[in-house]
Amino acid sequence: MGRHVVLVEDEPNITEAIRFLLTRDGWKVDSHADGTDAVDVIRAAKPDLVILDLMLPGKSGLEIIKELRDSDELPGLPVLMLTARGQLKDREMAERAGVTRFMTKPFSNTEVLTAVRDLHAQAGLNRAAAGGREGERTDLAERAGQG
Amino acid sequence: MGRDTLTGSRIRERRLMLGLRQAELARQVDISASYLNLIEHNRRRIGGKLLVDLARVLAVEPSMLTEGAEVALLSTLREAAAALSRPVAELDRVDEFAGRFPGWAEVLAHAQKRISSLEQTVQTLSDRLTHDPHLAASLHEVLSTAAAIRSTASILAETGELEAEWRDRFHKNLNEDSQRLAESSRALVNFLDEGNTSADRRGVPQEEVERFFLEAGHHFAELETPDAAAQEVALQTLIEESGALVADAARTIAREALRQYCADARALPLAALSDVLSEHGSDPSAIARAFGVDLPTVLRRLGALPPEVLGQEAGLVVCDGSGSILFHKPVAGFALPRFGASCPLWPLYTALSRPQQPIHREVVQQGRSSVGFDCYAVSWPRLSADFDRDPLYHAVMLILPKREASDVAQSVGASCRICPMAACAARREPSLLKEGF
Numbered sequence: 383m384g385r386h387v388v389l390v391e392d393e394p395n396i397t398e399a400i401r402f403l404l405t406r407d408g409w410k411v412d413s414h415a416d417g418t419d420a421v422d423v424i425r426a427a428k429p430d431l432v433i434l435d436l437m438l439p440g441k442s443g444l445e446i447i448k449e450l451r452d453s454d455e456l457p458g459l460p461v462l463m464l465t466a467r468g469q470l471k472d473r474e475m476a477e478r479a480g481v482t483r484f485m486t487k488p489f490s491n492t493e494v495l496t497a498v499r500d501l502h503a504q505a506g507l508n509r510a511a512a513g514g515r516e517g518e519r520t521d522l523a524e525r526a527g528q529g
Numbered sequence: 530m531g532r533d534t535l536t537g538s539r540i541r542e543r544r545l546m547l548g549l550r551q552a553e554l555a556r557q558v559d560i561s562a563s564y565l566n567l568i569e570h571n572r573r574r575i576g577g578k579l580l581v582d583l584a585r586v587l588a589v590e591p592s593m594l595t596e597g598a599e600v601a602l603l604s605t606l607r608e609a610a611a612a613l614s615r616p617v618a619e620l621d622r623v624d625e626f627a628g629r630f631p632g633w634a635e636v637l638a639h640a641q642k643r644i645s646s647l648e649q650t651v652q653t654l655s656d657r658l659t660h661d662p663h664l665a666a667s668l669h670e671v672l673s674t675a676a677a678i679r680s681t682a683s684i685l686a687e688t689g690e691l692e693a694e695w696r697d698r699f700h701k702n703l704n705e706d707s708q709r710l711a712e713s714s715r716a717l718v719n720f721l722d723e724g725n726t727s728a729d730r731r732g733v734p735q736e737e738v739e740r741f742f743l744e745a746g747h748h749f750a751e752l753e754t755p756d757a758a759a760q761e762v763a764l765q766t767l768i769e770e771s772g773a774l775v776a777d778a779a780r781t782i783a784r785e786a787l788r789q790y791c792a793d794a795r796a797l798p799l800a801a802l803s804d805v806l807s808e809h810g811s812d813p814s815a816i817a818r819a820f821g822v823d824l825p826t827v828l829r830r831l832g833a834l835p836p837e838v839l840g841q842e843a844g845l846v847v848c849d850g851s852g853s854i855l856f857h858k859p860v861a862g863f864a865l866p867r868f869g870a871s872c873p874l875w876p877l878y879t880a881l882s883r884p885q886q887p888i889h890r891e892v893v894q895q896g897r898s899s900v901g902f903d904c905y906a907v908s909w910p911r912l913s914a915d916f917d918r919d920p921l922y923h924a925v926m927l928i929l930p931k932r933e934a935s936d937v938a939q940s941v942g943a944s945c946r947i948c949p950m951a952a953c954a955a956r957r958e959p960s961l962l963k964e965g966f
Contacts, residue, residue: 399680466672
């Protein structure tokens with residue numbers, strides 16, 4: 383399982399700090415600052431994880447995540463949303479839209495790093511579990527065919 | 530039960546309200562008490578002359594007895610019932626309730642209208658906070674910049690071996706972001722201030738006085754004369770011509786503060802004080818001895834001096850016996866809460882609890898920079914004691930910034946709400962900040 387993250391954030395110095403942090407942790411980091419074509423960028427990159435700002439120029443983080451989840455193109459893709467809006471209803475809206483984890487600004491580097499590692503590990507477990515179930519289904523089908 | 534069938538209930542209610550016995554009302558309209566009893570229990574319909582006679586004796590319009598309460602009132606009562614999440618009211622008897630208890634029905638309807646109005650206000654304010662694009666953008670800018678600073682500073686502080694190129698880049702980012710944070714914070718404050726019209730600001734006299742003194746730099750050349758009469762004339766002119774002092778209360782407070790300024794200026798004339806400062810520095814005790822004046826006068830006077838005379842910036846706080854701040858002159862780095870109670874660890878309050886004993890403490894404010902402050906405080910009896918009267922103390926604290934706090938500096942805060950010291954014995958309420966944030 384790869385360690386490729388797409389960071390969609392319009393604040394260049396946050397981007398720089400997170401890029402530094404994650405690169406040192408062994409991640410390949412692609413960054414993008416505009417919401418308008420962020421969905422295309424993510425689809426093309428097929429990353430293992432996305433870090434998404436909520437308030438972006440062109441298209442909001444919520445619209446981006448909705449488009450991603452609606453397309454079913456990248457199922458199970460973990461998305462960490464960074465936002466200055468930390469009210470409960472903002473969190474609920476983000477979760478309903480399909481955000482995996484929600485983090486309010488100003489965050490600490492440790493929080494970001496821990497969240498990225500957790501989400502990556504959880505996504506790996508989810509894939510393994512899904513793969514196991516798929517394997518069981520295949521075995522059963524084969525046995526049924528033989529029978 | 531229909532509205533027109535409740536005429537009897539309304540008659541009964543009205544009669545009881547007037548304190549009339551059933552027999553008495555029956556006699557006045559020339560019917561038997563037993564017949565009136567049937568009417569009052571809605572078992573006989575009435576109209577025509579009897580209705581008019583009953584309405585006359587009960588001093589109401591006949592329609593009030595037959596139609597009862599207004600439709601709008603009933604509608605509001607139904608709204609009040611619907612506003613409750615669980616069905617508790619007997620909606621089918623709302624007409625009867627309004628007819629029998631018109632006064633209570635009006636009270637309930639009025640309360641319902643007031644609740645609706647307040648809910649609308651709350652919604653409007655909530656929308657303003659949630660959806661005001663300027664406010665949202667300003668807050669987003671502040672928090673994003675804070676996030677960038679926090680993240681960058683953390684990398685610089687926690688990364689052991691950092692390549693020179695990265696280090697330089699992060700230093701540059703920090704510098705840019707701190708400037709942006711200063712600008713965006715200022716923009717946010719300006720935006721919030723725009724919401725306060727001059728009319729709104731009226732009624733906060735302390736703020737007007739604060740603005741008046743800030744505009745003058747806390748120094749009034751017109752009052753620097755030994756002639757008390759000339760000072761009083763100049764003082765009145767200053768107040769009359771000030772655009773900052775709008776409310777009468779503000780003018781009164783400013784007048785009192787300026788009179789104190791005048792008295793202190795007479796006790797410590799500027800030219801002579803300037804000479805002593807050159808010779809002894811800003812040691813309050815030395816100045817008090819040189820002029821033969823008390824320490825509160827020296828502290829107030831030093832706090833009001835321009836930096837070019839004192840040789841450094843200075844802040845000043847004066848409080849009364851309750852600890853309420855009466856006057857303050859801000860100084861960079863030392864947060865003085867504008868509203869609410871200050872930190873009880875300030876030497877100002879120590880001085881208040883130890884009357885007339887001079888207190889000198891070096892302090893550092895938690896959650897802020899490492900700048901230290903030399904604080905000189907003393908309380909004095911504003912009203913001296915007598916056999917039948919307790920003294921009334923005020924306290925003053927002069928705040929002199931130091932380049933850096935020493936090891937003996939005591940930790941103090943500004944106000945509990947914005948103080949990060951979690952384990953503080955003096956804490957009154959939880960902080961908005963986290964320790965170490």
